[in-house]
Amino acid sequence: MDSIKIFSPATVANVSCGFDVLGFCLDSVGDEMVIHKTSEKGIKITKIEGYDLPYEAKKNVAGVSALAMYEALQPDCGFEIEIYKKIKPGSGIGSSSASAAGSVYGMNELLGRPLNKTELTKHALKGEALASQSEHADNLAPAIFGGFTLVRSINPVDVIELPTPKDLFATLIHPQIEIKTSEARALLPNSVELKKAIAQWSNVGSLVHALHTSNYDILGKSLNDVIVEPYRKLLIPHFDTIKKTTLDSGALGCGISGSGPSIFALSKGKEDAEKVEKAMKKVYSKTEIPFYTFVSKINTEGIKVL
Numbered sequence: 001m002d003s004i005k006i007f008s009p010a011t012v013a014n015v016s017c018g019f020d021v022l023g024f025c026l027d028s029v030g031d032e033m034v035i036h037k038t039s040e041k042g043i044k045i046t047k048i049e050g051y052d053l054p055y056e057a058k059k060n061v062a063g064v065s066a067l068a069m070y071e072a073l074q075p076d077c078g079f080e081i082e083i084y085k086k087i088k089p090g091s092g093i094g095s096s097s098a099s100a101a102g103s104v105y106g107m108n109e110l111l112g113r114p115l116n117k118t119e120l121t122k123h124a125l126k127g128e129a130l131a132s133q134s135e136h137a138d139n140l141a142p143a144i145f146g147g148f149t150l151v152r153s154i155n156p157v158d159v160i161e162l163p164t165p166k167d168l169f170a171t172l173i174h175p176q177i178e179i180k181t182s183e184a185r186a187l188l189p190n191s192v193e194l195k196k197a198i199a200q201w202s203n204v205g206s207l208v209h210a211l212h213t214s215n216y217d218i219l220g221k222s223l224n225d226v227i228v229e230p231y232r233k234l235l236i237p238h239f240d241t242i243k244k245t246t247l248d249s250g251a252l253g254c255g256i257s258g259s260g261p262s263i264f265a266l267s268k269g270k271e272d273a274e275k276v277e278k279a280m281k282k283v284y285s286k287t288e289i290p291f292y293t294f295v296s297k298i299n300t301e302g303i304k305v306l
C-alpha cells in the first residue's frame with residue numbers, strides 16, 4: 001500500500017473541569033487527509049484545501065508532527081501529505097490536533113504500524129505545540145484513541161481511555177469568530193486558589209466515575225469549571241445566555257469547547273441533544289454573529305482509514 005485516505009475527527013478538549021487532561025472525540029466533523037509513500041526521502045505537503053495554511057513542512061502542524069515521527073523512525077522512504085481541511089482553525093474543536101494526528105496516523109499505517117497510539121500521540125504533540133505554543137494532548141488523545149480520554153501525563157505520554165455512556169450526545173455551537181489557543185492560554189493565571197483547585201479536582205474525579213458507571217446525573221453535576229471558564233468566557237459573546245438556555249432546555253452540562261469560541265453541551269439521548277441545538281440557535285439567531293451548530297454522537301473509534 002502506497003497511499004491512504006483518512007478521516008481525522010474534531011474533538012472537545014477540557015470537558016469543563018479537566019483543563020489540558022480530559023477530552024472526547026466527535027463524529028460528524030473532521031478533516032480528510034491523503035498520505036502517499038514516496039521513494040524520494042523527506043516530508044512534503046503537496047495540497048491544502050479548505051483553509052490557507054503554510055506548505056512548508058516545518059511551519060505546518062501536520063508537517064511538524066510528521067517530521068518528528070520521521071526523524072525518530074528514519075524510514076527508507078518519504079511521504080507526501082494532502083490536507084482537506086474541514087475544521088476551521090481557531091474554532092475550539094481541535095483543528096490543529098486533527099492535522100497533527102492525521103499525518104502521523106497515516107504514515108504509521110503506510111509503514112505497517114510500527115508505532116502504538118501512545119507513540120503517535122508523542123510525535124503529534126510536536127505539531128500541536130506549533131499551533132498553541134504549549135504541549136497538551138487533550139485534543140490529540142481523543143482524536144487518536146477515540147471516545148473519552150484522560151491524559152495522565154505528557155512526559156512521558158500516558159493516556160487513559162475512559163468509557164463512553166451509550167446514550168451520550170454532544171451539541172456544539174461555533175460562533176464564527178477566531179480565538180487563538182495561544183491567546184486564550186495567555187489569559188490564564190499562573191497560580192490557582194486552593195479552594196478552587198479542590199472544587200476542580202473533585203469534579204474531574206466524579207466525571208470519571210460518572211463515565212464508568214453511566215451515571216448521567218453525576219456527569220452533569222461534574223461539568224463545572226471554576227478555574228478556566230471565568231476568564232475565557234469573556235472572549236465568547238453570549239456565553240452565559242447560551243449556558244443558561246442550554247441547561248434550561250435539558251442539557252446535562254455545558255462549557256467552552258477547548259479554548260473556544262465553540263461551546264459544547266452534553267445530553268442524554270439524541271432527542272435532548274437536538275432540543276439543545278434548537279435552543280442554542282435561538283440565542284445566536286438574535287445576534288449579528290454568524291454561527292453554525294451540530295449534534296454528534298461520541299466517536300468511540302477516533303481517527304480512521306476511509
Ligand code: HSE
Nearest residue numbers: 013020138181258259
Ligand atoms: N487544553 C487546551 C486549552 C485545549 O484549553 O488551552 C485547546 O487546544
